[in-house]
Amino acid sequence: MSLTVTGLRVHYRTLRGDVKALDGVTFSVADGEIMGLAGESGSGKSTLGKSLIRLDGRMRHVGGTVELDGVTLPIGDDAAMNAHRFREVSLVPQYAMSALNPTRRIGRMVSELLASRGAGPETAELERRLELVGLSRDVLDRYPGELSGGMRQRVVMVISTLLDPSLLIADEVTSALDVSTQRAVARTLREFRDRGLVKSMIVVTHDIALVHQIADTITVMYAGRLAEKAPAEALVTAPRHPYTRMLISSLPEAGVRHEDRRLAGIPGAPPSLLDPPAGCRFRDRCPLAFARCAEQPPFAEVAPGHHVACWKAE
Amino acid sequence: MLRLDDVSKVYRAGAFGGRELRAVSGVSFDVNAGEVVSLIGESGSGKSTLGRMILRLTPVSSGAITFDGTDIRALRSPKAYYRQVQGVFQDPFSCYNPVFKADRVFAMIKDEYFPRVAAAEWRERVEGALRGVRLDPGQVLGRYPHQLSGGQLQRMLIARAVLLDIRLLVADEIISMLDASTRIDVLNLLADLRAGGLGILFVTHDLSLGTYVSDRTVVLRHGSVVETGPTDLVFANPLHPYTRSLLAAVPRLHARWDEEEADPGETPCPYHGSPEGARTRPGLAEAEPGHFAACSGCAEGAGAPRKLAKEKA
Ligand SMILES: Nc1ncnc2c1ncn2[C@@H]1O[C@H](COP(=O)(O)OP(=O)(O)OP(=O)(O)O)[C@@H](O)[C@H]1O
Ligand SMILES: Nc1ncnc2c1ncn2[C@@H]1O[C@H](COP(=O)(O)OP(=O)(O)O)[C@@H](O)[C@H]1O
Ligand code: SF4
Ligand SMILES: [Mg+2]
Ligand SMILES: [Mg+2]
Numbered sequence A: 001m002s003l004t005v006t007g008l009r010v011h012y013r014t015l016r017g018d019v020k021a022l023d024g025v026t027f028s029v030a031d032g033e034i035m036g037l038a039g040e041s042g043s044g045k046s047t048l049g050k051s052l053i054r055l056d057g058r059m060r061h062v063g064g065t066v067e068l069d070g071v072t073l074p075i076g077d078d079a080a081m082n083a084h085r086f087r088e089v090s091l092v093p094q095y096a097m098s099a100l101n102p103t104r105r106i107g108r109m110v111s112e113l114l115a116s117r118g119a120g121p122e123t124a125e126l127e128r129r130l131e132l133v134g135l136s137r138d139v140l141d142r143y144p145g146e147l148s149g150g151m152r153q154r155v156v157m158v159i160s161t162l163l164d165p166s167l168l169i170a171d172e173v174t175s176a177l178d179v180s181t182q183r184a185v186a187r188t189l190r191e192f193r194d195r196g197l198v199k200s201m202i203v204v205t206h207d208i209a210l211v212h213q214i215a216d217t218i219t220v221m222y223a224g225r226l227a228e229k230a231p232a233e234a235l236v237t238a239p240r241h242p243y244t245r246m247l248i249s250s251l252p253e254a255g256v257r258h259e260d261r262r263l264a265g266i267p268g269a270p271p272s273l274l275d276p277p278a279g280c281r282f283r284d285r286c287p288l289a290f291a292r293c294a295e296q297p298p299f300a301e302v303a304p305g306h307h308v309a310c311w312k313a314e
Numbered sequence B: 001m002l003r004l005d006d007v008s009k010v011y012r013a014g015a016f017g018g019r020e021l022r023a024v025s026g027v028s029f030d031v032n033a034g035e036v037v038s039l040i041g042e043s044g045s046g047k048s049t050l051g052r053m054i055l056r057l058t059p060v061s062s063g064a065i066t067f068d069g070t071d072i073r074a075l076r077s078p079k080a081y082y083r084q085v086q087g088v089f090q091d092p093f094s095c096y097n098p099v100f101k102a103d104r105v106f107a108m109i110k111d112e113y114f115p116r117v118a119a120a121e122w123r124e125r126v127e128g129a130l131r132g133v134r135l136d137p138g139q140v141l142g143r144y145p146h147q148l149s150g151g152q153l154q155r156m157l158i159a160r161a162v163l164l165d166i167r168l169l170v171a172d173e174i175i176s177m178l179d180a181s182t183r184i185d186v187l188n189l190l191a192d193l194r195a196g197g198l199g200i201l202f203v204t205h206d207l208s209l210g211t212y213v214s215d216r217t218v219v220l221r222h223g224s225v226v227e228t229g230p231t232d233l234v235f236a237n238p239l240h241p242y243t244r245s246l247l248a249a250v251p252r253l254h255a256r257w258d259e260e261e262a263d264p265g266e267t268p269c270p271y272h273g274s275p276e277g278a279r280t281r282p283g284l285a286e287a288e289p290g291h292f293a294a295c296s297g298c299a300e301g302a303g304a305p306r307k308l309a310k311e312k313a
Helices: A045-051 A106-116 A123-132 A137-141 A149-160 A179-194 A208-214 A232-237 A242-249 B047-054 B078-084 B104-113 B119-132 B150-163 B180-195 B207-213 B231-236 B241-249
Strands: A003-014 A017-029 A034-039 A059-068 A089-092 A167-171 A200-204 A217-222 A225-231 A300-303 A306-308 B002-013 B019-031 B036-040 B062-067 B085-088 B168-172 B199-204 B216-221 B224-230 B284-288 B291-294
Touching: A003 A045, A017 A045, A017 A059, A017 A200, A017 A217, A017 A225, A034 A045, A034 A179, A034 A208, A045 A059, A045 A167, A045 A200, A089 A149, A106 A137, A106 A149, A123 A137, A123 A149, A149 A179, A179 A200, A179 A208, A179 B241, A208 A217, A208 A232, A217 A232, A217 A242, A225 A232, A225 A242, A242 B180, B002 B047, B019 B036, B019 B047, B019 B062, B019 B199, B019 B216, B019 B224, B036 B047, B036 B180, B036 B207, B047 B085, B047 B168, B047 B199, B078 B085, B085 B150, B104 B150, B119 B150, B150 B180, B168 B180, B180 B199, B180 B207, B199 B207, B207 B216, B207 B231, B207 B241, B216 B231, B216 B241, B224 B231, B224 B241, B224 B284
Parallel strands: A034 A200, A034 A217, A089 A167, A167 A200, B036 B199, B036 B216, B085 B168, B168 B199
Antiparallel strands: A003 A017, A003 A059, A217 A225, A225 A306, A300 A306, B002 B019, B002 B062, B216 B224, B224 B291, B284 B291
């Protein structure tokens, strides 16, 4: 069992109270598994990614545990986490492309990073990995501004996986790319796993059609909790949670035109995470809601490897 | 309303501006009131450069951009222009100052354009615009940019553009950061705004999103138009191999990439394979009414770039 997250709760402190961005999240990712993570904007996907790496100043670990390869990660303790970052778990953050330091050449960034982790520069290995993602070693002499978005994205992926972490979290790494580059980057992710450079992966994305191409399982979040986790094919073809169903049917298939068929979004908005209501958080928007939904449904296994948090999905 | 006439852009690149980079060459198209034109192409094809020129954020190197017949270089009042033309860009974080609350973007347009509107009424308008992009005003007002997610920030920028009651919106990759259900809401919102007379230049790399809302499509490759026409024609009958490769790369829910790698095979060059009489625009041949395509880089068009999207590293 590679990653096991149990009852994880991480809140942001604000002047108006705690934002309960992760409120009891339980799942596991097996060795070799690529898990896609999707869900409405603001549902807590990036918060989950950050929680496994570094809590920023306002984030508070309120409860739950994270275990990686049998060892509990000290996620609330920034200094203690240092031993695990990059070596065991690594994150490619959302907007990583624009976050590269513009005044440093790529090569220098890489050697600084390795030095800070007490690892020596292994030029041959570095070049091999650049080649794997379709970059020449010349990029090491260039500044981030001189590379296209897709090239920068692949540089960040190489850097984050140099120390062969057990778990890689990639947050929206393809959203800013054009469709052909997206495909290349997505395939690179799978290649990293197939070659054993990383054991397992969490790929955060809005693009279910894309992640479905490379993921083994897909997990859907809603308002700080998990709604559903299932094998990728099952989630796309036979989703059980009402939110997942509505999400999948709101995807524009190629060729559909507004004049011919106006696709429907999901009416309403997710609840505020400052003071979320008790019970199922999808209740106000759910066409199937009934009295029992005032009680929080468990994230129950309804078929092998298929978990759903909905009273109607049993 | 908006007209681009043979517009080119050359950037000076390299250490001393010694190298020249031709980002856009000889592009012409119009955007009319109540019309959505989608501008499609992979990254580096010059889409944002065109958008930035229209918004006067970077000068045109040659050719002309006119708005209601006036060259935008010669505008007497840029403020009056921005009252009618606004842009929303892909990276929402870059539009916010981290030391101020995110809703300052609304206060700024009030000070600039609506100083006389009463505070209570302004608040109502802001909340209405936020609900229009499916945001809960109570959840986003009064928060700092780092306290909001990327999708929330992006939608606030769209709400701001809507508040201005503009005539032309340049939307540069505004939906790639949004989740599927919000995407549809924003696309439907654009369609509703179009029905109200707004002209929209919708920049995207995803043909299926472009198809959903747009009336006309312009496909850009290496800074030049390779295909353009009514969206339904371009989509149903893509003529240029580049357009076809873009269409093939769109991920689909019910088809795996591994299964659909089939080579499209040889097709006649849409330009050189057309009768002379159809070559009615510079470098473009009209295959069916209003549907134009450029040379595919065939032998007769020797010297034309031959690289297709797939070969790009
Ligand atoms: N520093 C912060 N302080 C307070 N609230 C925050 C902070 N960062 C995020 N939030 C809130 O926590 C919730 C989850 O945010 P998160 O960034 O994890 O969303 P996300 O699912 O990654 O969204 P997106 O798809 O738009 O990137 C949102 O309601 C957001 O407004
Ligand atoms: N400020 C700039 N200076 C120099 N070159 C630039 C600048 N902005 C864009 N370019 C170059 O112009 C070309 C087109 O870029 P851009 O318009 O951003 O494309 P797109 O939006 O289609 O991805 C690219 O080769 C890019 O590197
Ligand atoms: S638990 Fe009830 S409200 Fe929640 S998704 Fe299921 S049916 Fe809908
Ligand atoms: Mg996020
Ligand atoms: Mg761009």
